[in-house]
Structure formats: structure tokens, C-alpha cells
Amino acid sequence: MSVAAASQYLYRDIAIEVRPGVFLPNKTTELLLDAVLARDLGAKAALDLGCGCGVVGSVIRKLSRVGSMQGSDISSVAVANARANASRLGLDIEFREGNLFEPWAGRRFDVIIDDVAAVADPIARLSPWYPPEIVCDAGHDGTINTIRMLDRAGDHLAPGGILFFPTVSLSDEVKILQAARSRFPRVECLLKKSWPFREDFWQRIRENETARGLIDDGIIKVVQRGSRWLWDTSIYLASVAP
Numbered sequence: 408m409s410v411a412a413a414s415q416y417l418y419r420d421i422a423i424e425v426r427p428g429v430f431l432p433n434k435t436t437e438l439l440l441d442a443v444l445a446r447d448l449g450a451k452a453a454l455d456l457g458c459g460c461g462v463v464g465s466v467i468r469k470l471s472r473v474g475s476m477q478g479s480d481i482s483s484v485a486v487a488n489a490r491a492n493a494s495r496l497g498l499d500i501e502f503r504e505g506n507l508f509e510p511w512a513g514r515r516f517d518v519i520i521d522d523v524a525a526v527a528d529p530i531a532r533l534s535p536w537y538p539p540e541i542v543c544d545a546g547h548d549g550t551i552n553t554i555r556m557l558d559r560a561g562d563h564l565a566p567g568g569i570l571f572f573p574t575v576s577l578s579d580e581v582k583i584l585q586a587a588r589s590r591f592p593r594v595e596c597l598l599k600k601s602w603p604f605r606e607d608f609w610q611r612i613r614e615n616e617t618a619r620g621l622i623d624d625g626i627i628k629v630v631q632r633g634s635r636w637l638w639d640t641s642i643y644l645a646s647v648a649p
């Protein structure tokens with residue numbers, strides 16, 4: 408019997424181990440970290456929601472002045488991986504397992520960094536990011552987790568608190584932004600970046616009728632530049648009143 412090996416992800420000089428069955432950090436992770444680290448979080452309590460291997464919480468705990476860090480994920484394998492990374496890096500982070508904010512009943516944070524799965528299910532299953540053992544379940548248009556998160560985030564933000572969340576053009580971003588703007592007084596885009604599809608991924612999308620339908624219906628958005636097709640990631644900041 409062969410045992411799958413862990414992978415390693417590097418952000419700046421911080422090495423994060425990613426165990427089999429746990430989401431491998433990608434371009435969205437990188438852009439989210441860049442956006443969060445560009446702001447001075449000060450001495451605040453922060454939550455890494457949808458922590459996977461714990462990369463976001465660990466990197467931010469290590470490189471920022473954040474006062475405390477918690478993290479959670481629906482996957483027990485991910486939570487164990489996140490705990491192991493934080494411990495190896497000597498970081499004081501509390502991780503819990505559970506659906507969205509369920510592990511944090513009654514708790515409020517100054518900073519929430521959301522990264523729950525947000526890719527349209529038919530696209531996620533064709534992508535290199537979501538093998539069957541990794542939870543996506545973001546729905547046909549990729550909005551379910553993010554809109555549920557937006558619904559509840561206000562109950563877990565302290566006065567003046569801020570929420571970072573990514574959107575990808577592989578979900579219905581218009582619907583997500585409408586939901587964000589109807590729930591928060593201020594929503595701003597901090598960073599946006601386009602990425603070329605991996606050839607094999609784009610080929611699978613072209614050959615899949617449901618995935619093509621999502622593009623034809625304008626639910627997910629891809630653009631052509633030269634011979635390449637691209638998708639994009641945006642990082643948003645929503646804030647509540649002080």
C-alpha cells in the first residue's frame with residue numbers, strides 16, 4: 408500500500424505542510440495574504456474561516472502584529488493539519504472544526520478573513536483544486552458558502568470590525584457582491600488579478616456541457632487574451648460601523 412506524501416507551500420520564507428486530502432493553497436490564497444498583510448491589523452483578534460492547512464492564519468500570525476488568531480474549517484483533516492503547522496512554526500493559534508461560524512457561537516472578532524470554498528461546483532470538480540475528498544459544495548453558481556458567511560459575519564464582528572473575502576470569476580460574483588452590499592455599509596475591492604487557466608483544466612471545461620452553460624449564461628466569467636483564457640480573483644473588504 409502506498410501512502411500519499413504531504414506537499415509543501417511556501418509564502419515568502421514560511422513553509423506550510425499540506426497533507427493529503429487538504430486544499431493546496433493557490434493563487435487566491437496568495438492574493439488574500441497580500442491584501443491582508445498590506446494593512447496594519449494592530450493588536451486585534453482575528454479569525455481564519457475555512458482555514459484548510461492553516462496557511463492564512465499562520466502566515467498572518469507570523470508576519471503581522473495581530474493580537475490573537477483563531478481558525479476553523481469543516482474538515483477534520485484540515486484542522487489537524489492546521490494545528491500541526493502552527494505548532495511546528497511555534498505559533499499560538501486556536502483551531503476548531505465546524506461549519507462556517509458554528510464553532511464560534513457568541514464570539515466576536517475584530518478581523519475575519521474568510522476563505523471558504525467559493526467555486527461553482529461543476530467547475531470545482533473539473534479543477535485541479537478540488538479532488539473528491541476536498542469539500543467545495545458551493546452550489547451550482549458557487550455562491551452558497553460565501554452568502555451564508557455574509558449572512559452571519561455581522562454577528563461575529565466587533566464594532567468597527569472588518570471582513571476580508573475573496574471572490575473568483577468562477578462563481579456568480581455579481582450575486583455575491585449584491586449580498587455583501589446589502590449587508591455591510593462599506594464594501595471595497597482591494598486587489599484584483601487575472602490568471603491563465605492550466606491547459607488541461609480549460610480543456611475539461613470546454614468539453615463539459617454544464618460548465619459551458621455556466622459561461623454561456625454569464626454566471627461565470629472568463630476572458631480571452633491572445634491564445635490564453637483567463638479567470639480572475641478579487642479580494643474585498645467589508646466593514647461594520649464603529
Ligand SMILES: C[S@@+](CC[C@H](N)C(=O)[O-])C[C@H]1O[C@@H](n2cnc3c(N)ncnc32)[C@H](O)[C@@H]1O
Nearest residue numbers: 430432436457458459480481506507522523524
Ligand atoms: C479554498 S479552500 C481555502 C483553504 C486555505 N485558506 C487555503 O488558502 O489554502 C476552502 C476551505 O474551506 C473549507 N470549507 C468548505 N466549506 C466550508 C464550510 N461550510 N465551513 C467551513 N469550512 C468550509 C474547505 O474544507 C477548505 O479547506
